Amino acid sequence: MIRHRRLGALPLSALVLSALLAGCAPLESRDGYRVDHGHPSSAHDSRVSQLIIHYTHEDEATSLSILTGPRVSSHYLLPVPARQGEQRVYQLVDESRRAWHAGASHWRGQSGLNATSIGIEIVNAGPEPGADQRRWAPYPDAQIDTLIALLRDIAARHDIAPDDILGHADVAPERKVDPGPAFPWKRLHEAGIGAWPDADEVAHYRRRFATRPPDLATFQQALAEWGYALPTKGKLDERTRAVLRAFQMHFRPADYRGRPDIESAARLWALLAKYRPEALARLESQEQAAELSR
Template structure:
């Protein structure tokens, strides 16, 4: 009776029996075992906490060659000019969202380090700054490219439940190393589209009146920056790290002012403090040292 029966026949018989017990849709054959998906635990959440935005600092071909090489990677690349398919912009996905891409490097936000572990990265094809005889010139982000970024970011944020204050630039999480996506990136426009954080104008005006009369100390400003998420030490000194964080904050929340500045080292002032306190108030972020 057993003549002519092979191991393949036996394997198929076992698979059929398993399918009869649990239903074929729940079974997944893997190397050496069968995973049964008929039970699902409802107590879980996404591992992704942060969305990090970058510019490529180069053209599309060179950027894709770098980002598909052995040393660096990212989840998505938004090209320039837009590539249209089926009436919608095409965006390159280089790494599955369940996998860790190498885009953030040495980084920190809200006390967490090595954000590659918990973030999704978007690289936007943009050449960044060019130093000329007239000063530094920053490449713009065309409207159609930003529309693509907005569509992608909305999708990612909705699926992973990312907090507005955790939508950040590379310069925010690595302020001493990085300056992307730069002061031309339209953070306020993204906020209007439901992406990321931005202060309310009325709150900024109220705090500005207060701080023009009684500005916070440098230590209090450092404490507020740390409470918002920036990696900064509360030293009470205007050290290099504080300059770097102030530069990142100004590029993000005061881009027009940053573009008018003639030096890279940004000084603390009442308007920076007013924007920062308005952000803390709006997003209910508190600090024990304030």
């Protein structure tokens, strides 16, 4: 029989102290020591700065096998919904832990983005087998609806900026093309997620560049100001083509051949005007200085 001690058998001071310890300074016992959680600091923030979106290029079962294996992982995996209304998401790695999804990567002066990002893999085939590069597997509406809910939740909890919601191609343009030109970035923006240029600003810069488009070195600098790791050499090398292709897949998917053109420039400058006005001011100041020196 278990004997219960009457409250009256304990001094009042002991009861008060016990309550204080339980409510204000909870102690966690660990192996060989105890941790007092009663003095939490307010001087901290999330380790997460970016959300990086991928496609798996595999079916669900293969994707799960690869992403739970020893070499690669992601925080979340979104399957293709098997039935109407299904909203299942696999969480494979806790958000507090680093997943191995971005590899060699760079954005806005940061490298090795596994340490600062959350990776989301989407079950999608990517380029259709045997097809040219203009035929890509679509993303079902129900899958994107679930993705929107997931992204909205994560971005709010970690205070992630719209221009830090990225594709794998954005952070590794010479190695990766996912989530590809079929991914609906504009639809995400309309749902309040991610960056997209304003139509009026795009039209403004389209008119401006119709008679005098930016030279290649200025275009490269603008891409670097947006976040890509790109030297300003004034040459259309393979790195520049890869970065342009990544930018176009994200913001101008109708033509992603990696060629500089007025439409891509107009969208890039409109994005800088909306999200990075200080970078745009810096860019235009340098353009004016170069103009005066001619």
